[in-house]
Amino acid sequence: MxxxxxxxxxxxxxxxxxxxxxxxxxxxxxxxxxxxxxxxxxxxxxxxxxxxxxxxxxxxxxxxxxxxxxxxxxxxxxxxxxxxxxxxxxxxxxxxxxxxxxxxxxxxxxxxxxxxxxxxxxxxxxxxxxxxxxxxxxxxxxxxxxxxxxxxxxDPLAAAQAAADYVIASRSGPIGVVLFTDSRFAIASAKTRQAQRQLQACRRCKVLAVEDISLARVQQLLPARVSVLYQRYGASWTHSIGINDLYYDSIGYPLGRLHAEVANVSLGDGSFTAMRRIRAGLMQVATIAxxxxxxxxxxxxxxxxxxxxxxxxxxxxxxxxxxxxxxxxxxxxxxxxxxxxxxxxxxxxxxxxx
Missing domain, CATH: 3.40.50.2300 (Response regulator)
Structure with missing residues (x-):
């Protein structure tokens, strides 16, 4: 005692x-x-x-x-x-x-x-x-x-709203968003649905795709998926919103190889690597911690x-x-x-x- x-x-x-x-x-x-x-x-x-x-x-x-x-x-x-x-x-x-x-x-x-x-x-x-x-x-x-x-x-809905609001305020022109989620987790699905609703209420915004990629398999699956998405959407893909920073641990090389300028935002959790990326201006602009x-x-x-x-x-x-x-x-x-x-x-x- x-x-x-x-x-x-x-x-x-x-x-x-x-x-x-x-x-x-x-x-x-x-x-x-x-x-x-x-x-x-x-x-x-x-x-x-x-x-x-x-x-x-x-x-x-x-x-x-x-x-x-x-x-x-x-x-x-x-x-x-x-x-x-x-x-x-x-x-x-x-x-x-x-x-x-x-x-x-x-x-x-x-x-x-x-x-x-x-x-x-x-x-x-x-x-x-x-x-x-x-x-x-x-x-x-x-x-x-x-x-x-x-x-x-x-509050998962407040987190999703904060991310969507940030994306909408980040530029005045058209916004095209890819959402990365993991449907194994109810909280991830709730955040993704709310972010999608917020973006659909914005006339300048378009949800290009909702990609369901397991967090446990991000390293194996994401690079190839990024290439497919960029071939499909090209420069109209301006932003990503992922339910976890882990997606952006693996997105740098494929986006860099394609010379793609995509602003990546995470709905959680404010990891050390994410904060270092954001501070350095490398492949991620914000995280909802x-x-x-x-x-x-x-x-x-x-x-x-x-x-x-x-x-x-x-x-x-x-x-x-x-x-x-x-x-x-x-x-x-x-x-x-x-x-x-x-x-x-x-x-x-x-x-x-x-």
Missing amino acids: IRLFALLLCLTGLVLAAGKPAPARPADPAREWTEWDGPLHGPAAQTGREVWFLASDLRNGGVVGVYRGLEEAGRLLDWRLTLLDGQGRQDSLRGFLERAAREHPAAVALGGFDAKEFKPQIQRLLAAGVVVVGWHAGDKPGPAPGLLFTNIST EPLHLHGWQLADELNRAFAGRPPSLYVTQPHLLTRQTIREVYLSIGYDPANGYRNAYAAIWFPRH
């Missing part, structure tokens, strides 16, 4: 006043997020719990960032965390869930895969008294009765509420538009991490001062 209180003292230099209304999140997705707008009240720390984090694929930087945040918060809460990597394979994830049903950890967190695909395994966990939460485990944030205590993500470390702390808070028999907070974060102008130097080493005091806020909830 000494270690816990030492860490707590480091985190709570600025504690939010109890009962003070939280400030509103700025509507402009490019603005700095400097004030906490999340929960101020909740149960005290439920220490000593065992939590498993099932990662869809640790090659996905978003999943890794969330786990790092959960790990940081878990140290404060004195939890035992187990990290399991599904490596993009459904059978591995299914096996982990079945193992959890046998070994009964206090909770299982689904990191970046759709809970509905594993409904029988999850329901066995729930029947055994295991709490199940998710990050990007459904098409929207909040509780999923019969599956998840709660699902954590930014999620506060991944914050989401890890939010996972911890929602689990703490479940352990205490309390309802979820229903807090939903908003996305942040990262461009060459809004990427801070510190993000290149730790990822997008808003300086809004979320660590202090959660620590004040878990370890209240009387």
